[in-house]
Amino acid sequence: MPINYTQIVRSLPSSVPFVGPEAQERELDRIFDARIGANESVFGPSPQAMEEMKKAMNSIWMYGDPENFDLKLAIAKKHNLNAENILVGEGIDGILGYLVRMFVEQGDNVVTTDGSYPTFNYHVNGYGGILIKAKFKNDHENPDELVEKANSCKAKIMYVSNPNNPMGTINNANTIESILENLNQETILCLDEAYADFVPENELPKIGETNKQVLRMRTFSKAYGMAGARVGYCIGHPDLISSFDKVRNHFGMCRVSQIGALASLEDKDHLNLVIEKVRNSIQKLETIAKENGCEVIPTYTNFLAIDCGFDGLFAKKVLDNLVSNGIFVRMPFTSPQNRCIRVSAGTEDDMELFKKFFPIALNEAKRL
């Protein structure tokens, strides 16, 4: 008996788009000494949030609030918005899935940047959308080309990650704002701002909640140090936000995660401390890169793209050597961005290990 998958599912490969460090650890049969490859925050969540989450374990037998009411209010307050402007979901990754489900039918066009954050593409494929890709320009996403492509194919969604992952670069507030002046009215702009907490306020665009064409994605996974809790949110016009209720998994949010995110919003000191520690760590990474004769891409995030100086094959050898020495890092998928490796901010111990093993990895790559 054949298994009656949908046509879309029949056409797709089974894949895990990001091979997790756990899979690599199983294969290497060792635990990474430095986990600085997934842009997680090694500095962890707010101690207050951890305390609240421990207490919340007693109530884990209850479902979480399907409206995420308290958390939505607190997020709205952080942004001087109303709760109707906020959707809470299972990380940005989960929300991107709902977004695509709301707008993309089989055969619809969607625009993104080749080599930019891939999870969005995975959702588009899963709903049968057609990905049309702009190119990086000087390691930045290129709004001119993105808009031109979105307009000419009447894209349902145009995805922009700002700051960008994997390069860490940003398009400034004016540039992003001007996208909306030029984008045709049928395209939704999905602004993935996973790293917004690391960006000075005046570098972020002043758009969103009054415009029915924009949805801005934020997360507790990076600066708030709660990647494993899976809490993301989306800012937008109430009409767009309420439409998510048609498709979202209403009980998808873990109760403990809701409580932890709420508590972490109240601990601004911890957030500021993390931002400072990230800045210090990035400076160390820059110094290590330069000591080894490598250029870096200026970053607005908690990670740094280090240009290993040659092509993607060379950078892959550097990466493989680091991994074999217990240092988890990643690299961009597309050329010429894949001349770089992408290293997340880490503890002082992590930086010491990177300082020790990066020159070894570079030498080994040159020898091979």
Ligand SMILES: *Cc1c(COP(=O)(O)O)cnc(C)c1O
């Ligand atoms: C890390 C990252 C995400 C994932 O966010 P979650 O809330 O953990 O799903 C989304 N977008 C970009 C650009 C990221 O770098």
